[in-house]
Amino acid sequence: MKKCSYCGLEKNESEFFKKRLNTLEGFCKECKKQKLKKRKLKNPEKYFEKERLRSEKRRQTNEWKEWRKDYQSRKRKEISEKALNYYYENNVLEKQKIWKANNKEKLRQYTKKDRHKRPLNHAARSFVYAAIKEGKLVRPNQCSRCLKECKTEAHHEDYMKPLEVIWLCRSCHGKEHRKTR
Secondary structure, rough: OOEEOOOOOOEEEEHHHEEEEEEEEEEEEHHHHHHHHHHHHHOOOHHHHHHHHHHHHHHHHHHHHHHHHHHHHHHHHHHHHHHHHHHHHHHHHHHHHHHHHHOHHHHHHHHHHHHOOOOOHHHHHHHHHHHHOOOOOOOEEEEOOOOOEEEOEEEEOOOOOOOOOOEEHHHHHHHHHHHHO
């Protein structure tokens, strides 16, 4: 129990605001609010100016966020353009093809490792590609989510049903996998 220095009533400690070092204010919450109202009524211009400055600051931070978002998207575009230029100038794709042709054994080892980690996923993928070769499944030229024309990828919602797939573009497929993690 603590005595309010404004109204003089003894009240529970939960009726007082806390200060920084876990000490309590001298006034109870009700008295503190009344004092603040009186001060606002005596000098309203001062409080309107404070509110105006707060709203201005909020607006500036929102503008900053917008500017930063635009800046980051511009940077991403620049980086992706630089990467594409690098790929074309240095024939990276051709070098990758040559490396894959020369290192088939290493590639087989990598796929074997993947098969051991997730045998169910590997079996489902094998079923899908076998069904495509046999003509039981037809790969559409359009993503089922964004309707973009591209080479689609098979996405399994449940690997126990290997032939039930959703055909997605590469970006939608990546988003789907990131969403499920």
